Amino acid sequence: xxxxxxxxxxxxxxxxxxxxxxxxxxxxxxxxxxxxxxxxxxxxxxxxxxxxxxxxxxxxxxxxxxxxxxxxxxxxxxxxxxxxxxxxxxxxxxxxxxxxxxxxxxxxxxxxxxxxxxxxxxxxxxxxxxxxxxxxxxxxxxxxxxxxxxxxxxxxxxxxxxxxxxxxxxxxxxxxxxxxxxxxxxxxxxxxxxxxxxxxxxxxxxxxxxxxxxxx
Numbered sequence: 001x002x003x004x005x006x007x008x009x010x011x012x013x014x015x016x017x018x019x020x021x022x023x024x025x026x027x028x029x030x031x032x033x034x035x036x037x038x039x040x041x042x043x044x045x046x047x048x049x050x051x052x053x054x055x056x057x058x059x060x061x062x063x064x065x066x067x068x069x070x071x072x073x074x075x076x077x078x079x080x081x082x083x084x085x086x087x088x089x090x091x092x093x094x095x096x097x098x099x100x101x102x103x104x105x106x107x108x109x110x111x112x113x114x115x116x117x118x119x120x121x122x123x124x125x126x127x128x129x130x131x132x133x134x135x136x137x138x139x140x141x142x143x144x145x146x147x148x149x150x151x152x153x154x155x156x157x158x159x160x161x162x163x164x165x166x167x168x169x170x171x172x173x174x175x176x177x178x179x180x181x182x183x184x185x186x187x188x189x190x191x192x193x194x195x196x197x198x199x200x201x202x203x204x205x206x207x208x209x210x211x212x213x214x215x216x
Contacts, residue, residue, distance in 0.1 A: 017214055032092040035085070036213045042082035043206050046199050049075035062152060062161035069166045072192065076173065077123035079199050082206070083115055098209035105201045110194045118173055118191060126169040138171040145179075 019027070027033040053071035056064035086102050093099035105111060125134035147167075152160030171177050171184070174191060178184040 035089045035092060036210055038085055039082075039089070039206050040210055042078060042085060043203055043210070045078040046075060046082070046203055049078060050199070062163075063158050065163075066161045066166070069170065072195070073122065073127045073166075073169065073173075075199055076119050076195060077127045079195070079202065080115065080119035080123045082202060083119075093209070096209075096212075098205075098212045101208055102202070102205040105198070105205050108198075111198050111201075114191065114194050114198060117175065119195070121175075122169070122173040126172050134172055135165075135168050138168045138177055141177055141179075 049071045053068050056067045059065075059067075083106060086099075086106060089099060090103075106115070125131045147164045149164045150160060150162045154160070167178070170188065174184060174188050176184065
């Protein structure tokens with residue numbers, strides 16, 4: 001561990017971990033090292049999604065609601081990709097207890113249900129891709145209904161919000177339409193709690209693996 005050099009862009013850091021040129025030369029062709037870098041990238045992304053949400057956690061404005069919803073959507077998609085990365089890491093890390101910690105997180109009953117039934121469908125249909133048919137599955141249901149497509153408190157983009165699109169995306173994540181159903185909102189709440197806990201547990205286990213790898 002060394003003090004940050006003056007050349008670093010962030011000048012107020014108190015410490016950093018430096019890979020000396022001779023060591024980096026040995027590591028940079030190794031798939032195992034690439035996977036540690038990729039895992040660190042996933043942690044950065046999950047931390048971004050979390051800390052973007054934190055300042056607006058109790059903000060009832062359209063900007064707060066839009067930020068919370070989309071931070072959650074992106075966290076779901078990032079987490080899905082991160083879990084795929086862990087699967088790929090098995091070849092190089094399967095003998096190490098650090099990967100066992102990550103695998104234990106992924107094998108939990110709630111984690112498996114959320115991953116298999118919700119994260120992938122959100123990522124592939126309404127978050128990283130915008131598939132009209134997927135939105136259609138939620139909106140094209142029998143019965144009369146109305147929608148508030150867009151609303152605002154002013155004319156700027158920050159003051160307005162396409163609420164209906166995110167409502168439909170959230171319904172797709174859950175797996176069935178809301179229809180003012182108490183069951184829908186109870187299911188959504190439990191899924192959000194479970195997803196946040198899975199993300200937190202994943203980051204803890206991932207950082208343990210990264211730190212142990214850096215020590216080596």
